[in-house]
Amino acid sequence: MILIACAVVAGVFAELEQSIAILTMIAISVILGFYNEYKAEKIVENLRHSIAIEAVVTRDGKSSQIDSKMLVPGDLVSLYVGDIVPADMRMVECKDLQTDEATFTGESFPVEKTIESLDIQHPMPQQLRNYLFMGTVVVHGSGKGVIVSTGKNTEFGAISKSLIRSHPETEFQKGVKKYGTMLLMFTLALTVGIFSLNAAIGHPLIDSLLFSLAVAVGLVPELMPAIVTISLAQGARRMAKVKVIVKRLVSIEDFGNMDVFCTDKTGTLTEGKIILRDIASLGEEVDHKVLTYSLLCNAAVVGEKIVGNPMDAAIWEYAKKNSTQETVNSYAKVDEIPFDYQRRMMSVVVKKHNEYILISKGAPESVFAKCKDAEISGRTEPIDAVSKAINDKFLNLSQLGYRLLAIACRSPEVKSSYAVEDERDLTLLGFLIFTDPPKSDAHEAINKLKGMGVDVKILTGDNELVAKTICDELKIPVKKVVCGSELMQMSWTEIKAAVEETTIFARITPEQKLDIIKALKANGHVVGFGGDGVNDAPALYEADVGISVDTAVDVSKEAADIVLLEKDLLVLAGGINEGRKIFGNTIKYILMGTSSNFGNMFSAAAASLFLPFLPMLPMQILFMNLLYDVANMTLPTDNVDEEYIKWPKRWDIGFVRKYTLFFGPFSSLYDFLTYGIMLFIFGAAAATPGAASLFQSGWFVESFWTEVLVIFVIRTRRIPFLTSRPGKWLMLLTLSCVAFGTIVPFTLLGDFLGFTALPAEYWALLILMVATYLFLVDAGKVFFYKICKF
Amino acid sequence: MPNLDLFAWWTISISGGSIFLTLVSIYLYLSTRTKRKQTERARSKPASLVKDFIFVWVLLSLLVFYIVSIQLGSAAIFVFAAGNIIVEVLLILYLIKNRLKESEQT
Numbered sequence: 001m002i003l004i005a006c007a008v009v010a011g012v013f014a015e016l017e018q019s020i021a022i023l024t025m026i027a028i029s030v031i032l033g034f035y036n037e038y039k040a041e042k043i044v045e046n047l048r049h050s051i052a053i054e055a056v057v058t059r060d061g062k063s064s065q066i067d068s069k070m071l072v073p074g075d076l077v078s079l080y081v082g083d084i085v086p087a088d089m090r091m092v093e094c095k096d097l098q099t100d101e102a103t104f105t106g107e108s109f110p111v112e113k114t115i116e117s118l119d120i121q122h123p124m125p126q127q128l129r130n131y132l133f134m135g136t137v138v139v140h141g142s143g144k145g146v147i148v149s150t151g152k153n154t155e156f157g158a159i160s161k162s163l164i165r166s167h168p169e170t171e172f173q174k175g176v177k178k179y180g181t182m183l184l185m186f187t188l189a190l191t192v193g194i195f196s197l198n199a200a201i202g203h204p205l206i207d208s209l210l211f212s213l214a215v216a217v218g219l220v221p222e223l224m225p226a227i228v229t230i231s232l233a234q235g236a237r238r239m240a241k242v243k244v245i246v247k248r249l250v251s252i253e254d255f256g257n258m259d260v261f262c263t264d265k266t267g268t269l270t271e272g273k274i275i276l277r278d279i280a281s282l283g284e285e286v287d288h289k290v291l292t293y294s295l296l297c298n299a300a301v302v303g304e305k306i307v308g309n310p311m312d313a314a315i316w317e318y319a320k321k322n323s324t325q326e327t328v329n330s331y332a333k334v335d336e337i338p339f340d341y342q343r344r345m346m347s348v349v350v351k352k353h354n355e356y357i358l359i360s361k362g363a364p365e366s367v368f369a370k371c372k373d374a375e376i377s378g379r380t381e382p383i384d385a386v387s388k389a390i391n392d393k394f395l396n397l398s399q400l401g402y403r404l405l406a407i408a409c410r411s412p413e414v415k416s417s418y419a420v421e422d423e424r425d426l427t428l429l430g431f432l433i434f435t436d437p438p439k440s441d442a443h444e445a446i447n448k449l450k451g452m453g454v455d456v457k458i459l460t461g462d463n464e465l466v467a468k469t470i471c472d473e474l475k476i477p478v479k480k481v482v483c484g485s486e487l488m489q490m491s492w493t494e495i496k497a498a499v500e501e502t503t504i505f506a507r508i509t510p511e512q513k514l515d516i517i518k519a520l521k522a523n524g525h526v527v528g529f530g531g532d533g534v535n536d537a538p539a540l541y542e543a544d545v546g547i548s549v550d551t552a553v554d555v556s557k558e559a560a561d562i563v564l565l566e567k568d569l570l571v572l573a574g575g576i577n578e579g580r581k582i583f584g585n586t587i588k589y590i591l592m593g594t595s596s597n598f599g600n601m602f603s604a605a606a607a608s609l610f611l612p613f614l615p616m617l618p619m620q621i622l623f624m625n626l627l628y629d630v631a632n633m634t635l636p637t638d639n640v641d642e643e644y645i646k647w648p649k650r651w652d653i654g655f656v657r658k659y660t661l662f663f664g665p666f667s668s669l670y671d672f673l674t675y676g677i678m679l680f681i682f683g684a685a686a687a688t689p690g691a692a693s694l695f696q697s698g699w700f701v702e703s704f705w706t707e708v709l710v711i712f713v714i715r716t717r718r719i720p721f722l723t724s725r726p727g728k729w730l731m732l733l734t735l736s737c738v739a740f741g742t743i744v745p746f747t748l749l750g751d752f753l754g755f756t757a758l759p760a761e762y763w764a765l766l767i768l769m770v771a772t773y774l775f776l777v778d779a780g781k782v783f784f785y786k787i788c789k790f
Numbered sequence: 791m792p793n794l795d796l797f798a799w800w801t802i803s804i805s806g807g808s809i810f811l812t813l814v815s816i817y818l819y820l821s822t823r824t825k826r827k828q829t830e831r832a833r834s835k836p837a838s839l840v841k842d843f844i845f846v847w848v849l850l851s852l853l854v855f856y857i858v859s860i861q862l863g864s865a866a867i868f869v870f871a872a873g874n875i876i877v878e879v880l881l882i883l884y885l886i887k888n889r890l891k892e893s894e895q896t
Contacts, residue, residue, distance in 0.1 A: 606806075610799035658818055665811040669849075672804035676860040681867065685796050720885040761867055768874040772852070775881035779845040782888045783815065786842065787822045 028626060055086045058144075075147045081140060084558065085132045088154040089145030091115045096141030099132060113143065170544060171526055172253035172583075175651030176228075179590065182657060183220065186598060191216040194605045201609060211608060214618030215601045218625055227589050227629075231636035235582035243565035244575035245550075251561035253586070254544045255528065256579025257648040260520050261449065262457045262513070262539075263530035265470050267549070267567040269446075269458070270436040274310045276318035277402065277437070281430040282390065283377030290407050290430040292327045295319055297348045297359040297407070299339065309339075311405060311434055331357075335418045345370075349418050358412040360423055364394050364431065367406035374428040383428060394431070401466030403434040443474045445569030452576060453647040454528075456569075457503060459513050459539075464506035471504065484508040487515070495519045513539040526648065532556050532567070547572070580645035582636070587649075589635050592714050595660045596628070596707040599667030606668070607675055613692035615675070615699060617754050624704055624741075631708050631737035638727040641716055658788055663714070666780060667706050670773045674702040677765060690756055697745045697755040698762060704741040705770050708734055713777045717785055721778050801857055808853045812846050819843075844884065852877060 055068040058076040068086035071077065077089060085099065097113040114129050132145050134154040169177075191212045198208035229249070236246040246252055266272055281287035294315050300308035306316045331350040339346035345362020360367055371383045374390065383390075397404055408426035412418065439445075446456055456476075460467050464481045471478050482498055484507040490498060499519045505512070513529075517539055520527045529536070529543035532552030540546030540559040548560035549567040557563055564571050607615035616624075677698070679685040684695035711734060716724035745755035819842065840847075855873050859866040 603803075603807075606803045610796065610803070661814045662811070662818065665807050665814065669804060669807045669811065669853075672800065672807055673856055673860075676800050676804065676856065677870075679796060679800065680860050681864050681870075683864075719889050720882070723889070765867065765870060765874075768871055768878070771878055772874045772881070775878055775885065776845065776848065776852070778885055779848065779881055779888075782885075783842060783845050784818070787818050 055083075071147055071150055073147050073149060076144055077147060078142070078144050079132070079138050080142045081138055082552075083138045085134055085136045085138065087134050087147045087150040089132050089147045091130050091132060091143055091145045093144040094141065095143060097138065097143040098140035100137045100139045101133065170250050170254045171257065171651055173250055175653060178653040179594075179656060182653060183594070186660075187216050187219045190219060190601060190605055194608060197605075198608055203608070207614065210618050211604075211614055214621045215604055217618075218601045218604070218621045219597050224589065224593065227632060227635060228586055230633075231582055231586050231589070234636050235578055239575050239578045242574035242578065243571050244578070245563040245565065246561070247563060248561040251545050252579050253583045253651070254526050254579075255547075255562055256576055256581075256583045256645075257650060258526045258528040258545050258576070259453055259648045260455050260457060260525045261528040261530065261547075261572070262459050262517065262520075262543070264532075264536075265458050265460050265462070265467055266436060267532065268439075268530060268569060269442045269470055269474060269476075270438055272436060272567060274314050274403070274434050275437055276311075276314045276432055277435040278433040279430060280393070280397075280433055281377075282374055282386070282428065283379075285377055287375070287430055288324070288327070290432070291315075291319060291324060293357075293359045293407050293409060293429065294361055294405070294432055295328045296331055296333070296350050297346060297361040299346060311403070311432075314434060315432065335416075337418055337420055337423065343420065343423070345423070347418070347423050349412060349422075356412055356414050357409055358418065358422060358426075359407070359409045360426055361405055361407050361432075364404050364406040367408050367426070367428065370423050370426050371408050371428045372425040380427060390428070397431070397433060399463065399465045400469050401435065401462065405432045405434070406430075407432065438470055438473045439568070441568070441570055443476065445573060446474070446476050448573045449569060449576075451646075452573065454576065457499075457505065457516075459505045459508060459516060459529075461508065462506060464504065467504045467506050476503070478503045480504075481506060484512050487512050492519070496523055499523065510536070510538060514542055517542050526650070530564075530572070531560075577645055580649070581640040583649060584640040584644050585636050585638055587651075588638065588711075588715050589632055590656060591659050591663075592711055593632070594656065595663040595714070596667055596710065597625075598660050598664035600624075600671065600703050600707060602664060603668040603671035603675075606672070611675075611695075613695070616696050616703075620696060620700055620753055620755070623753055624700060624707075627704065627737055627741055628707055631711070631734045634727065634729040634733045635711075638715060638730045639725055641718060641724050644717065655788060659784075662784055663777065663780065666773065666777050667703075667710070670706055670769060671699065671703060673769065674699050677762070677769075681765075682759060682762060693754055693756040694758070697750075697758055700755060701742060701745065701758065702766055702769070705738060705766065706773055708738050708741070709770060709774060710777055713774050713781070717781065719778060719781055721774075721781075797861070804856065805853060808849055811849065815843065815846055848877070848881065848884075 054065045055071060056063060056065050056078040057071060058078070063078070068084075071087050073087075075087075076092070077086065079085065079097075091097070091113055092115055094113050094115050099111050099113060101111050112129070113132065116130060118128065118130055120127055131148075132143075134150075194215055195208050195212035198211065199205055203211075232246075232249040232252050235252055236249060239246055239252075246255075263269075279286065279290050281290055298312045298315060300306050300312035300316050302316055306313045331352050334349040334351050334356065336349075337347040339362070343362065344366040345360055347358055347360040349356060349358050351357075360370065368383070368387070368390075373380045374383050374386050375381075376386065394404060407429045409429060410424075410426050412422055449456055458467055458471070464483055468478060468481060480498075480502045481504040482502045484505070487495065487498070487505070487508065495515060496519045499516055500523060505516060508516070513531075513536070517527050517529055521542075521544065526544045528545040528547055529539045530547040530549075531537075531540050532549050536548075536556050537559040540548060540556060540561075545562060546560040547562045547564060548556040549564045550557075551567065552560075552563075562575065564575070604615050604621070675695075678695045682694065682698065684691045684698070711730070712726055713721040715721075715726060715730075718724040744750045744753070746757050750756075855877075856870075859870045859873060862869065
């Protein structure tokens with residue numbers, strides 16, 4: 001807008017040529033900005049597409065998977081556990097289908113669905129058991145429904161205004177907002193001040209207005225949105241290479257700066273996969289029958305791959321690993337009584353040398369109920385006599401987080417088929433102990449995160465013993481364990497204190513997860529939350545960075561800012577590193593742009609007061625600004641010092657202000673020095689026709705050199721700056737821009753912009769002056785970073 | 791001296807810039823003084839001031855040098871060049887002495 005105002009003022013009151021030049025620069029800036037933002041958006045769109053929510057739809061009898069946004073009324077949609085219902089639909093097929101409608105009706109228990117017609121006059125949505133509503137989540141079973149309405153025409157769409165809450169503003173967004181305000185204050189103060197002073201000392205009003213507007217333009221880093229967006233988008237692309245997909249670009253900064261990461265243990269600290277850990281006989285000796293019988297009483301399909309119930313598959317994996325699967329070859333299967341959720345067990349009848357055996361396998365409490373005896377070290381004893389010892393063993397193992405299945409058998413009467421009634425008078429043989437084993441690299445990953453300044457907290461619905469067992473196995477130091485019941489008794493102040501010193505929160509509800517995240521945020525932490533379940537969605541929304549995994553349910557992925565393609569803390573650490581690099585490069589641009597522009601414009605303003613001509617023409621200021629922005633285009637690819645990304649950083653507007661006030665005047669001083677050289681050594685003070693052009697050319701080149709070359713000093717905290725290697729593209733483009741800026745006064749473009757060729761001695765002095773400037777700024781860094789921490 | 795008024799204006803501007811930078815430095819230094827006091831109690835105040843503000847002393851010396859040499863007009867080119875080279879050597883020595891190793895940074 002300021003640039004357009006400049007062009008209008010120039011066109012109306014000054015020269016048309018100047019107006020056209022300004023408009024050309026606006027066009028170049030807009031094209032550059034648009035191109036970069038478009039490219040960035042395309043990258044993000046591609047990344048988002050890789051995790052788009054899709055629906056299985058049947059159209060004209062053919063099933064296909066399409067983006068849920070493409071659904072229309074009349075489509076037949078298939079739904080499975082974890083799916084977000086993509087539209088309002090009438091169910092035509094239900095198989096144990098239950099949905100979580102908490103976000104829709106407030107009903108916290110799953111709602112069972114049916115295909116039957118309902119005879120209700122003016123029903124409320126929650127009474128429509130044969131309907132699924134958009135935004136609810138399938139938590140059990142599967143089904144098919146015909147879409148009745150989509151998008152804003154759905155029940156959810158109608159009330160979405162009151163339900164949808166936007167993501168809380170990130171620390172980065174808050175920082176950018178404060179930065180904008182700071183820049184506005186600087187710009188307003190300088191523009192008004194320069195115009196008033198120039199007008200007061202008798203400069204023509206139009207020239208004063210044009211010049212003050214050009215100074216305002218010079219202060220604004222026009223390409224900042226493009227640089228920030230491309231920095232984030234390129235970072236997102238680099239993060240995708242380390243298997244981290246960014247859904248919300250603005251969360252990248254907070255991802256890098258997060259200092260507390262809360263996560264469930266399953267799949268993060270553990271493999272998220274069930275294995276058979278051990279076989280427990282009731283006696284002291286291992287009874288190999290337990291494994292053989294559990295292979296026989298097994299519903300897994302064994303081929304090249306083992307497919308089926310995870311526990312059955314785990315038994316086969318265990319047998320294959322221990323080469324004991326051949327033991328089943330001498331048995332022939334007679335009949336099977338399949339598993340069902342009421343009995344919570346299955347049975348088979350097998351035959352070996354005309355001996356029939358009924359084998360039952362299932363949940364311990366279900367199998368116990370059907371046992372008459374227990375076999376202990378080859379002896380058969382009544383179950384009542386040993387039930388206490390067996391129950392104690394079962395409870396101990398359960399409390400340690402193990403899942404158990406019991407194995408029992410009996411010799412049945414010989415017949416051709418068997419039924420549930422035959423599952424009686426069994427003899428208990430032992431247990432199969434299953435576990436979700438700790439990840440081998442979890443210890444290393446936790447240590448790595450700790451070394452990066454990220455504290456890991458475990459938020460689990462499991463009991464405290466299970467979580468503690470995993471932490472002990474992984475040698476993760478546990479400071480304190482707090483249970484949900486204890487948390488419930490605490491005041492807000494106590495919760496805020498507790499979250500600081502607690503490592504494990506056990507038996508907690510989804511609401512308590514939210515409280516913990518809120519308390520950590522209130523304590524000033526940047527909080528990340530990793531979750532993959534339906535109940536994790538509110539916490540994923542509330543956290544500064546919601547992190548989910550590709551295998552998570554749709555609702556979690558939708559609520560998350562970041563999606564990991566592997567549920568692995570080492571992947572997370574890689575992503576955090578990238579986030580910190582992006583933050584580092586964004587901050588570099590802001591610090592350099594603001595301080596350099598402030599310095600240059602401050603000196604331009606001062607010079608306009610005592611010089612008989614403008615120190616730089618508005619068009620020249622705009623050209624310099626454009627060239628500077630081009631030089632910065634590759635900043636997102638710059639290297640970031642290792643020590644910078646070691647620790648999380650926070651956006652600190654106070655630091656940006658101090659930085660601008662401190663480093664800005666350095667460039668002003670050298671601008672003043674150039675004024676002196678041009679005026680009193682090279683004779684630009686003389687009232688000759690070419691004096692103004694000589695002065696402007698000299699200052700343009702010096703100003704551009706110092707503004708661009710200081711990038712190499714400011715981009716690193718290392719002293720001397722030469723010990724930090726810049727990115728090759730940054731180096732190449734920056735030096736090319738310096739070369740271009742240097743030859744401009746000798747070209748036709750230079751003539752058009754009002755520049756003139758500079759004397760040879762000037763270049764020699766310029767090199768010495770700029771070298772002194774760069775070393776002086778580096779010396780200033782010694783002082784500045786000693787007193788201003790960031 | 792080609793234009794006394796212009797030179798006076800220029801001297802005021804460049805001195806003003808240096809003074810502004812010095813004042814900003816003092817402000818930043820004072821604003822963190824309490825924290826520094828806690829961590830650097832052993833250090834005596836005058837020594838600390840001399841050492842911490844070294845770049846300010848260099849800056850002010852440069853200012854005097856620049857004003858004096860530019861006052862000489864076109865004859866000052868060699869003086870100006872030599873002065874810059876000397877200051878650069880001194881600054882490089884200072885930077886090497888105060889180099890910040892990777893391990894020292896946080």
